[in-house]
Amino acid sequence: MFKVFYPFSVLKSLSALVLTQGPPPKHRRRPAGVVACQSLLLFAILAFIALNVALLFWVYRDAQNRGMEYGILWLVIVFVFGPLAAIVYVFARQKGSLVPCARCGARRLDVSANCPHCGNA
Numbered sequence: 001m002f003k004v005f006y007p008f009s010v011l012k013s014l015s016a017l018v019l020t021q022g023p024p025p026k027h028r029r030r031p032a033g034v035v036a037c038q039s040l041l042l043f044a045i046l047a048f049i050a051l052n053v054a055l056l057f058w059v060y061r062d063a064q065n066r067g068m069e070y071g072i073l074w075l076v077i078v079f080v081f082g083p084l085a086a087i088v089y090v091f092a093r094q095k096g097s098l099v100p101c102a103r104c105g106a107r108r109l110d111v112s113a114n115c116p117h118c119g120n121a
């Protein structure tokens with residue numbers, strides 16, 4: 001017999017199942033291995049998100065300190081492509097070490113003509 005799939009009929013049979021079975025038992029527990037695996041997966045996902053957010057902040061601040069015009073563009077690129085784009089940024093950014101500015105104290109490139117934060121020479 002040919003049977004047509006209706007989402008509504010699935011909902012109807014699901015609700016019938018729930019109604020006939022009643023509420024689930026209160027002390028039903030998942031196996032410890034499943035709980036450990038799910039916790040590990042959740043932790044890995046959260047750690048990955050935290051790493052990406054930290055990377056975004058670092059790339060944007062580093063680009064600002066180096067006086068690069070396209071800091072916001074690098075932020076978007078790292079947001080879209082992740083850690084791989086941050087590695088590309090490290091090789092593409094303006095070279096030189098960051099030193100504190102004599103006037104405003106913010107970090108700036110030691111070879112730059114003016115501080116990107118206060119404009120001090």
Ligand SMILES: [Zn+2]
Binds near residue numbers: 105108116
């Ligand atoms: Zn400055």
